[in-house]
Amino acid sequence: MVPRKYLLSEDDMPRCWYNLAADLPTGMQPPLTPDGKPIGPEMLAPVFPMNLIEQEVSQERWIEIPQEIQEILARWRPTPLRRAVYLEQHLKTHARIYYKDESVSPPGSHKPNTAVPQAWYNKQFGIKRITTETGAGQWGCALAFACNLLGLECKVFMVRISFDQKPMRKLMMKVWGANCIASPSNETHAGRDILARMPDTPGSLGIAISEAVEAAVSDTSGQTRYSLGSVLNHVLLHQTVIGQEAQKQLKQAGEKLPDVVIGCAGGGSNFAGIAFPFVLDKINGANIRLVPVEPAACPTMTKAPFVYDFGDTAGMTPLLPMFSLGHDFVPAPIHAGGLRYHGIAPLVSQGIVEGLLEPQAIDQLTCYKSALTWASTEGTICAPETSHAIASVIDEAVKAREEGKEKVILFCYSGHGLMDLSGYDRYLSGELPELRLSDEEIQKYQKSLENLPKPERRKSGRW
Amino acid sequence: MVPRKYLLSEDDMPRCWYNLAADLPTGMQPPLTPDGKPIGPEMLAPVFPMNLIEQEVSQERWIEIPQEIQEILARWRPTPLRRAVYLEQHLKTHARIYYKDESVSPPGSHKPNTAVPQAWYNKQFGIKRITTETGAGQWGCALAFACNLLGLECKVFMVRISFDQKPMRKLMMKVWGANCIASPSNETHAGRDILARMPDTPGSLGIAISEAVEAAVSDTSGQTRYSLGSVLNHVLLHQTVIGQEAQKQLKQAGEKLPDVVIGCAGGGSNFAGIAFPFVLDKINGANIRLVPVEPAACPTMTKAPFVYDFGDTAGMTPLLPMFSLGHDFVPAPIHAGGLRYHGIAPLVSQGIVEGLLEPQAIDQLTCYKSALTWASTEGTICAPETSHAIASVIDEAVKAREEGKEKVILFCYSGHGLMDLSGYDRYLSGELPELRLSDEEIQKYQKSLENLPKPERRKSGRW
Numbered sequence: 001m002v003p004r005k006y007l008l009s010e011d012d013m014p015r016c017w018y019n020l021a022a023d024l025p026t027g028m029q030p031p032l033t034p035d036g037k038p039i040g041p042e043m044l045a046p047v048f049p050m051n052l053i054e055q056e057v058s059q060e061r062w063i064e065i066p067q068e069i070q071e072i073l074a075r076w077r078p079t080p081l082r083r084a085v086y087l088e089q090h091l092k093t094h095a096r097i098y099y100k101d102e103s104v105s106p107p108g109s110h111k112p113n114t115a116v117p118q119a120w121y122n123k124q125f126g127i128k129r130i131t132t133e134t135g136a137g138q139w140g141c142a143l144a145f146a147c148n149l150l151g152l153e154c155k156v157f158m159v160r161i162s163f164d165q166k167p168m169r170k171l172m173m174k175v176w177g178a179n180c181i182a183s184p185s186n187e188t189h190a191g192r193d194i195l196a197r198m199p200d201t202p203g204s205l206g207i208a209i210s211e212a213v214e215a216a217v218s219d220t221s222g223q224t225r226y227s228l229g230s231v232l233n234h235v236l237l238h239q240t241v242i243g244q245e246a247q248k249q250l251k252q253a254g255e256k257l258p259d260v261v262i263g264c265a266g267g268g269s270n271f272a273g274i275a276f277p278f279v280l281d282k283i284n285g286a287n288i289r290l291v292p293v294e295p296a297a298c299p300t301m302t303k304a305p306f307v308y309d310f311g312d313t314a315g316m317t318p319l320l321p322m323f324s325l326g327h328d329f330v331p332a333p334i335h336a337g338g339l340r341y342h343g344i345a346p347l348v349s350q351g352i353v354e355g356l357l358e359p360q361a362i363d364q365l366t367c368y369k370s371a372l373t374w375a376s377t378e379g380t381i382c383a384p385e386t387s388h389a390i391a392s393v394i395d396e397a398v399k400a401r402e403e404g405k406e407k408v409i410l411f412c413y414s415g416h417g418l419m420d421l422s423g424y425d426r427y428l429s430g431e432l433p434e435l436r437l438s439d440e441e442i443q444k445y446q447k448s449l450e451n452l453p454k455p456e457r458r459k460s461g462r463w
Numbered sequence: 464m465v466p467r468k469y470l471l472s473e474d475d476m477p478r479c480w481y482n483l484a485a486d487l488p489t490g491m492q493p494p495l496t497p498d499g500k501p502i503g504p505e506m507l508a509p510v511f512p513m514n515l516i517e518q519e520v521s522q523e524r525w526i527e528i529p530q531e532i533q534e535i536l537a538r539w540r541p542t543p544l545r546r547a548v549y550l551e552q553h554l555k556t557h558a559r560i561y562y563k564d565e566s567v568s569p570p571g572s573h574k575p576n577t578a579v580p581q582a583w584y585n586k587q588f589g590i591k592r593i594t595t596e597t598g599a600g601q602w603g604c605a606l607a608f609a610c611n612l613l614g615l616e617c618k619v620f621m622v623r624i625s626f627d628q629k630p631m632r633k634l635m636m637k638v639w640g641a642n643c644i645a646s647p648s649n650e651t652h653a654g655r656d657i658l659a660r661m662p663d664t665p666g667s668l669g670i671a672i673s674e675a676v677e678a679a680v681s682d683t684s685g686q687t688r689y690s691l692g693s694v695l696n697h698v699l700l701h702q703t704v705i706g707q708e709a710q711k712q713l714k715q716a717g718e719k720l721p722d723v724v725i726g727c728a729g730g731g732s733n734f735a736g737i738a739f740p741f742v743l744d745k746i747n748g749a750n751i752r753l754v755p756v757e758p759a760a761c762p763t764m765t766k767a768p769f770v771y772d773f774g775d776t777a778g779m780t781p782l783l784p785m786f787s788l789g790h791d792f793v794p795a796p797i798h799a800g801g802l803r804y805h806g807i808a809p810l811v812s813q814g815i816v817e818g819l820l821e822p823q824a825i826d827q828l829t830c831y832k833s834a835l836t837w838a839s840t841e842g843t844i845c846a847p848e849t850s851h852a853i854a855s856v857i858d859e860a861v862k863a864r865e866e867g868k869e870k871v872i873l874f875c876y877s878g879h880g881l882m883d884l885s886g887y888d889r890y891l892s893g894e895l896p897e898l899r900l901s902d903e904e905i906q907k908y909q910k911s912l913e914n915l916p917k918p919e920r921r922k923s924g925r926w
Contacts, residue, residue, distance in 0.1 A: 001530075004537050007470045067464075074467050075842055086612075104567065106843045108881070148839050149549075168631070171884035174891060175838050375638050376611050379538055380569045418571070418881050421634035428637060 002085050006249040008078035013070055014244040017237045020276045020347055022061035023283055025460035028233075028350055031318035032308055036453040039318045046217045047226050049125035052118065055234035063237065065117075072116050072149060076105045077241065081249035082413075086377040088397070095400040095407040097393060098253065100246045100274055102414050107172070109383065109415030110270045111142030111229055114238035118227050119146040128223040129153035131215045133183065133208030136162055136337030137169025138383075138415060139229035144178030157183035157211045160203035162337065168419050183208040190214050190314070204330065205340070206313020213316055230267025231311060231320070231345045239273025246410060247277055257286050258410040260396055264388040265292035265301065265359070266338045268345030274412035276347075279356055282463075290357045292348060293388040295367075297435035298331040300324065300344045301352055301359035303442055308453045309343055321455035322349040325437075326445035332435045334364050335423030336384040342445075355463035362391045365434045368427040370394050371417070383415035384423050465548050469712040471541035476533055477707040480700045483739045483810055485524035486746055488923035491696075491813055494781035495771055499916040502781045509680045510689050512588035515581065518697035526700065528580075535579050535612060539568045540704065544712035545876075549840040551860070558863040558870040560856060561716065563709045563737055565877050570635070572846065572878030573733045574605030574692055577701035581690050582609040591686040592616035594678045596646065596671030599625055599800030600632025601846075601878060602692030607641030620646035620674045623666035625800065631882050646671040653677050653777065667793065668803070669776020676779055693730025694774060694783070694808045702736025709873060710740055720749050721873040723859055727851040728755035728764065728822070729801045731808030737875035739810075742819055745926075753820045755811060756851040758830075760898035761794040763787065763807045764815055764822035766905055771916045772806055784918035785812040788900075789908035795898045797827050798886030799847040805908075818926035825854045828897045831890040833857050834880070846878035847886050 021028050030038040041053045048056070055063060065073075084097040102110035122130055130152055134140030140156040147154035156178050163170060163182040173180040183203050184191035190210040194201060201207075216226035228235060243261075250258065261278050263271030271292040282288045294301055300323050309324035311317035324343040331340040351357040364384075371387035373394065374380070382390060389411045400407040417424070426432050484491050493501040504516045511519070518526060528536075547560040565573035585593055593615055597603030603619040610617035619641055626633060626645040636643040646666050647654035653673040657664060664670075679689035691698060706724075713721065724741050726734030734755040745751045757764055763786050772787035774780035787806040794803040814820040827847075834850035836857065837843070845853060852874045863870040880887070889895050 001473055001534055001537060003473055005473075007472070009470070010464060010466055010468075071464055074464060145842060149842055168881070168884050171888050172844065172881070175835065175844055175884070175887050177839065372638065376640065379608060379612055381635065381638055418631070418635070421631050421638065424638050425634050 002083065004083055004085060006081040006252045008245060008248060010074045012248055013074060013078055014065065014241045016062035016064050018240040018244065018277050018280065019058055019061055019063055019237055020279055021233060022059050023280055024350055024354060025462060026354065026458035028346060029321045029455050031320050032453055034319060034452070047213060049122050049127055049225050051121045051125055052234050055237060056232060066120070069117050069120050073113070073241065078245045079104050081246055081253070083253070084378050087374065090373065090377045091394065091397045091401065093397040093401040094405060095397040095409050096255070097397060097409045098250065099411050099413040100242055102242060102270065102412060103416040107138070107141040107145045108418065109138050109142065110239060110242060110273060110412070111139050112145055113241055113273065114229065114235045114269065115142040115146035117238045119143070119150045119152055122225055123150050123152055126223070127152070127225045129155065129219070130225060130227045131155045131157070131212040132227045132229070133157045133205060133212045135159050135205050135340065137166055138338055140178070140180060141169055141172045142229065143227060144173040144176040147178065148176040154178040155215060156180040157185065157208040159183055159205060159208050160201070166419070183211050185211060187211070188214045204313060209312040210314040210316055230269040231343065233347055236269050236272035236276070236345055236347050239269050240276050242273035242412060243275060243277035246274060250410065255408050257281060257288060258408045260289040260291060260407070260409050262291045262293060262389050262392050262409065262411040264339060264385045264414060265294050265344060265348065266341045266385065268292065268348035270412050270414040272345065272348060274410070279351065282356060291392060292357055292359045293392045294359065294361050295334055295336055295339050295388060296361045296363040297334050297437055298325070298340055299361040299437055300342065302361040303437065305446070306349060306353055306455060306457055307449050308455050309449060311343065319452060320346050322346050323352065324449070325442060326448045328448040329445040334435060335420060336364070336388065338385040339388065353457055354459055360392055362388055363434045363436055364432060367391045368424065368432065371424070381417045382413065383417045384420050386414045389414070465546065467546055467548060469544040469715045471708060471711060473537045475711060476537060476541055477528065477704045479525035479527050481703040481707065481740050481743065482521055482524055482526055482700055483742055484696060485522050486743060487813055487817060488925060489817065489921035491809060492784045492918050494783050495916055497778070497782060497915070510676060512585050512590055512688050514584045514588055515697050518700060519695060529583070532580050532583050536576070536704065541708045542567050544709055544716070546716070547841050550837065553836065553840045554857065554860045554864060556860040556864040557868060558860040558872050559718070560860060560872045561713065562874050562876040563705055565705060565733065565875060566879035570601070570604040570608045571881065572601050572605065573702060573705060573736060573875070574602050575608055576704055576736065577692065577698045577732065578605040578609035580701045582606070582613045582615055585688055586613050586615055589686070590615070590688050592618065592682070593688060593690050594618045594620070594675040595690045595692065596620045596668060596675045598622050598668050598803065600629055601801055603641070603643060604632055604635045605692065606690060607636040607639040610641065611639040617641040618678060619643040620648065620671040622646055622668060622671050623664070629882070646674050648674060650674070651677045667776060669790070672775040673777040673779055693732040694806065696810055699732050699735035699739070699808055699810050702732050703739050705736035705875060706738060706740035709737060713873065718871050720744060720751060721871045723752040723754060723870070723872050725754045725756060725852050725855050725872065725874040727802060727848045727877060728757050728807060728811065729804045729848065731755065731811035733875050733877040735808060735811060737873070742814065745819060754823055754855060755820055756823050756825060756855045758797055758799055758802050758851060759824045759826040760797050760900055761788070761803055762824040762900055763805065765824040766900065768909070769812060769816055769918060769920055770912050771918050772912055774806065782915060783809050785809050786815065787912070788905060789911045791911040792908040797898060798883060799827070799851065801848040802851065816920055817922055823855055825851055826897045826899055827895060830854045831887065831895065834887070844880045845876065846880045847883050849877045852877070
């Protein structure tokens with residue numbers, strides 16, 4: 001029997017997170033204020049606890065994972081590395097396809113890898129309550145789960161249209177004790193302003209971020225902070241346990257290194273989690289391709305410019321150096337809610353500028369078709385986000401067959417799709433359109449970036 | 464760090480199923496026709512393939528698992544044995560609590576352990592299409608999954624009220640290629656009859672069984688058979704991989720034998736899966752308590768008599784020797800849909816008569832309370848069915864604390880509750896009543912059993 005999975009014990013868990021910022025040849029450019037001044041740690045203090053801000057700006061390569069966090073992660077980690085034997089057979093490929101199964105966490109995705117440390121560091125800092133926003137609900141569930149285990153209050157502003165259309169995610173948060181409310185709400189100035197002007201608005205991630213940040217900074221007791229589920233350096237850092245475990249498990253499987261590492265990318269955190277430890281191998285000379293995959297309806301990495309832009313629609317956050325479609329951009333309502341973000345993590349952005357990463361965009365019909373191929377071969381139902389990685393994997397495996405080449409493909413199975421079946425239903429019913437963002441549309445949203453500072457396009461020229 | 468989980472490799476998978484029928488001291492009584500004649504294998508041939516009928520009547524202790532079935536089970540098996548460290552701490556108990564996590568299968572429960580072999584044996588026998596019924600949908604999803612992997616057609620008659628109220632399960636079956644229709648339907652005589660008399664009926668499991676059996680036996684090509692997800696001997700047989708793996712994993716954890724083994728019981732299959740291998744230990748002299756747990760709203764094992772009764776409401780199946788509330792009994796609409804069955808597996812029934820098993824009934828409010836304790840300590844959301852086992856485990860662990868005793872508790876975490884969150888919502892909103900079946904109600908339904916043959920109450924007297 002070809003082994004289907006490679007397991008590690010708790011003793012094999014990574015002891016440190018890997019910080020790519022330490023190894024990028026030309027370094028990272030700092031976040032800025034709208035008038036172009038670098039943002040120092042103290043300016044972030046009302047929003048995040050100082051211990052997480054220190055991680056955000058750290059230049060250390062390895063950052064130790066506290067024992068207590070390791071113990072909580074050990075509830076579901078190390079996650080299995082699985083071999084997709086049946087997909088390989090179906091594609092008649094010479095490629096060996098491995099996937100890191102992050103769907104086994106209690107909330108069903110990679111998100112708790114950072115929700116747990118974020119909640120833990122907040123608690124260490126004396127914080128009693130965390131606020132956040134959520135779109136489709138994966139992140140809200142992960143933070144609700146982490147706060148529940150650590151005894152913190154959790155308040156989640158959920159985009160109203162998702163709040164109404166996805167009652168199951170909302171109920172998961174409720175079971176884990178979180179207070180999940182529809183955004184815009186009457187609880188913040190930002191929410192009341194919007195409701196006064198647009199009482200029937202479906203809400204947006206931008207509005208929800210504004211509400212969550214306001215709810216954190218306006219608590220005069222100083223015991224509330226805000227938490228973000230992707231994009232920022234410390235969030236990507238926490239996800240690197242994924243790739244470090246995969247490195248050990250590939251050795252277990254008798255493989256040296258993968259030829260290609262693939263992950264879907266919205267804000268960039270699950271891709272970073274699986275890929276960054278291998279970026280270090282690449283920097284050290286290994287021949288590995290690293291492919292973040294985004295929706296053709298939201299082609300940040302493949303079509304947008306490298307700019308300084310706000311992380312949110314309302315312009316409340318610092319300016320971050322990243323590929324961005326513009327903070328005014330409203331992505332089409334694709335079902336991969338986790339990939340509907342106008343920007344992409346600064347660390348991923350600099351990796352692209354440097355030539356270390358090779359982004360790819362795929363349309364949603366190809367992705368759902370791939371998800372169904374996966375369901376009928378490997379047998380599991382993947383998240384719509386994850387289907388972007390699978391579509392790219394199938395593409396690579398078919399190329400390997402056509403070229404008659406052996407190839408080792410590794411990807412991150414970032415989450416299951418059990419709470420997202422309505423998208424499958426619409427695809428099977430033929431109701432989903434192919435969605436690709438046109439160049440004209442892209443031009444339109446760039447106007448919002450005109451008066452903002454510009455980052456340097458730093459490149460060492462090694463790749 | 465106290466280890467959280469005990470994992471086995473594919474090489475450690477059980478090679479045989481364990482057949483308790485071979486070891487019950489006074490043997491099993493045969494299924495009967497309504498006029499009291501024993502049913503021979505040939506009379507079941509239009510309904511089931513002969514290779515499964517042979518397993519149904521087998522007296523062999525160990526039945527080899529075909530290599531191909533092992534390979535499919537290895538997609539998710541061996542499942543983890545986990546230690547509930549956080550629940551132990553919360554309860555301040557001296558008990559060590561272990562659970563076999565069957566929620567990790569692609570459909571999310573123990574059901575595919577039998578869906579896969581049933582589909583495989585049907586395919587071996589030349590069958591092209593399988594029909595079945597499903598209530599809440601766990602079993603329908605598992606059979607859809609298995610048929611999809613093996614290239615068989617699958618038709619699921621789903622009780623109309625669940626079909627309308629639980630669209631997610633229906634969509635899972637659709638993703639796996641099954642044809643799921645609401646029952647009663649216009650596709651069978653049984654369905655049309657009911658619809659003519661009661662056009663607005665919400666349907667019932669009894670009606671759905673009648674439709675599925677009719678759809679199988681009326682296919683004149685002879686290429687369709689029917690499949691059942693619990694109750695029958697061969698179904699319980701296939702589940703015994705659970706307990707056999709747990710035996711190895713407990714040794715890994717440094718435990719000799721559990722003091723008590725607990726599982727929820729509707730038809731009896733997940734309980735049988737975890738417990739029957741330990742029944743053999745008990746028969747061989749070990750001091751182990753084996754506890755199947757049922758809802759107080761459907762107290763088959765704890766309050767019903769041991770009788771011969773039909774497996775379905777319409778009386779189309781053979782008479783089975785079992786504890787039964789009567790085939791006319793309609794359980795209250797508790798959320799643990801998988802435990803709403805008027806009877807209990809004949810093998811479990813004989814185990815109770817013999818004194819080997821100690822059944823227990825718990826009301827749904829206690830169960831949901833336990834499920835929330837579980838979610839906030841162990842961190843996962845369990846199926847409403849599984850919460851019955853957890854309620855019993857908490858009871859045992861608290862007793863261990865009060866008695867100051869060490870104790871090893873093992874239970875079957877039969878499935879996750881991600882598709883069943885509306886029950887949690889109703890509990891949290893205070894809308895759920897405590898439901899216990901009264902003695903008067905029980906008396907009422909016994910009338911339907913009056914003219915049926917009676918089984919002997921055989922007991923060796925050893926327990």
